[in-house]
Amino acid sequence: MPRFAQLVLGPAGTGKSTYCGALYNHIKATDPHRPVHVVNLDPAATDLAYAPTVDIRTFVTAEGAAEAHGLGPNGALVWCMEHLVAHPEWLEDQLDAFIDGDTLLLDVPGQIELYTVHDCMATLATQLASWDVRLCAVFLMDAQFLGDGAKFLGAALAALATMVRLAVPHVSILSKADLLAAGRPGGRTKLEELLEMDIPSLVGEMVAAATVGRPAAADSLATVLLHVDMALQYHEGLEVRVARDGDEEGEGG
Numbered sequence: 001m002p003r004f005a006q007l008v009l010g011p012a013g014t015g016k017s018t019y020c021g022a023l024y025n026h027i028k029a030t031d032p033h034r035p036v037h038v039v040n041l042d043p044a045a046t047d048l049a050y051a052p053t054v055d056i057r058t059f060v061t062a063e064g065a066a067e068a069h070g071l072g073p074n075g076a077l078v079w080c081m082e083h084l085v086a087h088p089e090w091l092e093d094q095l096d097a098f099i100d101g102d103t104l105l106l107d108v109p110g111q112i113e114l115y116t117v118h119d120c121m122a123t124l125a126t127q128l129a130s131w132d133v134r135l136c137a138v139f140l141m142d143a144q145f146l147g148d149g150a151k152f153l154g155a156a157l158a159a160l161a162t163m164v165r166l167a168v169p170h171v172s173i174l175s176k177a178d179l180l181a182a183g184r185p186g187g188r189t190k191l192e193e194l195l196e197m198d199i200p201s202l203v204g205e206m207v208a209a210a211t212v213g214r215p216a217a218a219d220s221l222a223t224v225l226l227h228v229d230m231a232l233q234y235h236e237g238l239e240v241r242v243a244r245d246g247d248e249e250g251e252g253g
């Protein structure tokens with residue numbers, strides 16, 4: 001049985017780190033026997049909403065890369081991610097601490113060119129698969145983009161480009177949906193209109209109105225987890241483990 005991982009992607013500030021922290025807390029509260037860990041893969045992260053079990057900043061930091069190589073913030077980030085996949089033994093060693101059936105939430109930087117233009121994120125997906133980590137991409141889009149057709153289309157196309165490039169199961173999430181409820185232009189009516197169209201088939205399975213970062217969001221988090229677990233075939237994997245353990249016990253006894 002593999003380890004299971006969510007690769008949490010999306011443009012800067014869409015709530016990836018908040019999602020990782022909120023989903024970690026949600027799983028701990030609702031399914032305490034399910035092992036879950038957050039892995040920070042953002043070398044420029046400052047204030048994280050969780051305590052990472054594995055942290056890329058112990059291996060490489062964007063600040064260090066900028067100083068050492070005379071790079072700007074964006075170049076330093078790209079350098080760090082390319083360094084990560086060029087030296088896969090570091091991450092492989094870190095992930096060796098996790099056992100079959102563990103759930104990993106991988107929090108990555110928001111520079112979408114890392115997924116859509118550069119090779120590093122696709123290479124990372126391939127490396128994870130070769131280490132028997134079953135991966136689902138979770139792409140966050142800010143629900144406030146719904147108020148502007150051009151912004152929403154841009155985000156949807158970025159999600160599509162990422163889905164095609166990574167070639168792993170993909171779930172798109174509208175984050176910060178609580179802000180739509182505040183009576184802003186492009187609020188819930190717009191959301192309902194858009195979800196009635198065929199957009200979900202364009203951007204992958206879209207989880208509607210997931211308000212991921214707020215305490216009242218337990219229902220949304222449960223919905224998101226259900227969709228991602230289905231994409232990962234998480235429960236089928238666990239059933240196989242129970243059957244195999246039973247078989248082995250039977251053989252040994």
Ligand SMILES: Nc1nc2c(ncn2[C@@H]2O[C@H](COP(=O)(O)OP(=O)(O)OP(=O)(O)O)[C@@H](O)[C@H]2O)c(=O)[nH]1
Binds near residue numbers: 014213
């Ligand atoms: N209202 C609201 N705010 C949120 C939600 N999720 C995140 N935020 C806020 O959005 C801001 C950015 O959240 P982060 O989790 O840091 O976003 P990120 O995608 O990790 O950002 P980068 O790592 O910089 O790309 C923070 O101020 C969060 O508190 C949400 O569901 N609702």
Ligand SMILES: [Mg+2]
Binds near residue numbers: 016042045107
């Ligand atoms: Mg972040």
